[in-house]
Amino acid sequence: xxGFNKTNITPPRxxxxxxxxxxxLQCPYCSNPLDxxxxxxxxxxxxxxxxxxxxxxxxxxxxxxxxxxxxxRKDLEEIVKHARELGYYTNLITSAxxxxxxxxVALKEAGLxxxxxxxxxxxxxxxxxxxxxxxFEHKKQVAHLVKKHGYPMVLCVVIHRENIAExxxxxxxAEELGADYLELANTQYYGWAHANRDLLLPTKExxxxxxxxxxxxxxxxxxxxxxxxxxxxxxxDRPKACMNGWGTTFxxxxxxxxxxxxxxxxxxxxxxxxxxxxxSIDEIWHDxxxxxxxxxxxxxxxxxQSCDEKSKDFGGCRCQAYLLKGxxxxxxxxxxxxxxxxxxxxxxxxxxxxxxxxxxxLIFRHSKNSRDFIKN
Amino acid sequence: xxxxxxxTINFSPMYRLQWxxxxxxxxxLYPEGMVELxxxxxxxxxxxxxxxxxxxxxxxxEAKFQTTHLxxxxxxxxxxALKNGWIQQN
Numbered sequence: 001x002x003g004f005n006k007t008n009i010t011p012p013r014x015x016x017x018x019x020x021x022x023x024x025l026q027c028p029y030c031s032n033p034l035d036x037x038x039x040x041x042x043x044x045x046x047x048x049x050x051x052x053x054x055x056x057x058x059x060x061x062x063x064x065x066x067x068x069x070x071x072x073r074k075d076l077e078e079i080v081k082h083a084r085e086l087g088y089y090t091n092l093i094t095s096a097x098x099x100x101x102x103x104x105v106a107l108k109e110a111g112l113x114x115x116x117x118x119x120x121x122x123x124x125x126x127x128x129x130x131x132x133x134x135x136f137e138h139k140k141q142v143a144h145l146v147k148k149h150g151y152p153m154v155l156c157v158v159i160h161r162e163n164i165a166e167x168x169x170x171x172x173x174a175e176e177l178g179a180d181y182l183e184l185a186n187t188q189y190y191g192w193a194h195a196n197r198d199l200l201l202p203t204k205e206x207x208x209x210x211x212x213x214x215x216x217x218x219x220x221x222x223x224x225x226x227x228x229x230x231x232x233x234x235x236x237d238r239p240k241a242c243m244n245g246w247g248t249t250f251x252x253x254x255x256x257x258x259x260x261x262x263x264x265x266x267x268x269x270x271x272x273x274x275x276x277x278x279x280s281i282d283e284i285w286h287d288x289x290x291x292x293x294x295x296x297x298x299x300x301x302x303x304x305q306s307c308d309e310k311s312k313d314f315g316g317c318r319c320q321a322y323l324l325k326g327x328x329x330x331x332x333x334x335x336x337x338x339x340x341x342x343x344x345x346x347x348x349x350x351x352x353x354x355x356x357x358x359x360x361x362l363i364f365r366h367s368k369n370s371r372d373f374i375k376n
Numbered sequence: 377x378x379x380x381x382x383x384t385i386n387f388s389p390m391y392r393l394q395w396x397x398x399x400x401x402x403x404x405l406y407p408e409g410m411v412e413l414x415x416x417x418x419x420x421x422x423x424x425x426x427x428x429x430x431x432x433x434x435x436x437x438e439a440k441f442q443t444t445h446l447x448x449x450x451x452x453x454x455x456x457a458l459k460n461g462w463i464q465q466n
Binding site: 011013057058059061062089091114116154180181223226228 | 390394399403407
């Protein structure tokens with residue numbers, strides 16, 4: 001904001017290209033915005049190529065191809081080929097639904113570097129229930145094909161109350177499928193996960209038990225499989241250093257071309273996030289209101305402003321402050337120094353209570369539910 | 377994990393070694409991650425192409441940089457690289 005020295009702006013390193021909001025799955029913890037059905041427009045192939053070229057020139061090198069389900073885009077191979085020629089490391093982040101051997105080969109020929117396959121749980125029944133689509137066996141077959149064709153494979157499992165007790169079986173599944181990396185992504189409560197938080201947030205005891213099992217496994221598979229453990233920040237006493245600092249490293253482009261400093265920033269008011277059809281990535285990154293909004297530390301309130309850890313965690317997550325407190329400038333309530341930390345404690349208590357009562361159903365991510373959110 | 381001096385060393389196909397013009401440095405790229413390399417590390421890794429054993433790598437580096445006694449530093453780095461999975465011997 002005002003006073004931030006623009007010569008301090010570092011170039012983007014990570015570009016997350018959300019190619020589409022379309023998805024055959026309906027996971028109730030999806031990070032897409034609740035009102036995604038409001039944005040049916042999608043960038044063209046040429047738009048994506050232009051964006052990739054501009055961001056690469058600035059120094060972006062890791063490219064996540066995500067969604068929704070990126071496989072829905074028929075031009076995925078063409079986008080991958082362009083990205084690879086520019087020198088990106090190309091990551092396909094997919095549900096694997098609809099992926100077959102011919103396309104795995106075609107993507108390899110186009111230059112795709114890595115495939116991340118997500119599976120919802122270790123049992124068919126629970127995985128298919130959470131995905132809202134019969135997909136478990138197909139996903140496992142795809143995972144084997146990904147390895148057969150020589151890709152490094154990340155298996156991603158989003159962890160929450162429905163599957164956290166399955167941790168030993170999830171780890172065994174990762175071994176069986178030959179994953180090179182296992183991402184155990186404790187649910188982050190944005191988008192659909194925020195709407196379903198009472199039904200998804202595990203208790204501290206459940207977290208600790210699962211984490212101990214995962215840590216023991218990490219030692220066991222050292223040298224064979226790497227574990228990415230996304231921490232459950234509701235049970236921490238310091239917030240995450242969200243996005244490695246606002247506008248320092250990460251650039252997300254939503255399906256309709258809106259450029260976001262993080263993939264949840266669409267939920268924040270007043271940012272006026274720019275569209276790639278209205279300006280170059282260079283202009284967006286350096287000059288737009290949205291990307292400068294929380295750069296540096298001048299925007300911070302107390303207790304962040306005088307905190308000696310402010311350049312370590314940057315005050316935590318702006319979206320979390322907004323979702324929980326209604327004030328995007330506030331200290332992330334996850335921080336035990338935050339005057340709003342009780343909001344986290346209350347959320348944990350409410351979720352625990354809901355586990356005992358279990359009266360409301362999960363809200364699945366699909367267009368009808370999205371339209372209902374827009375109406376309300 | 378130890379480097380076997382009798383086997384050649386190759387860079388793992390699970391990683392990519394690449395020069396980054398904007399950063400003016402070599403990097404290792406892998407799923408969702410990147411390691412920035414200093415120049416000596418990059419010079420060592422570029423010689424891990426499956427045709428050279430440890431002593432050959434050391435000899436070439438010593439000749440290129442007109443110095444001696446690199447073996448210990450090179451070996452230490454390669455053992456770390458092996459542990460990280462960046463290189464392989466087979």
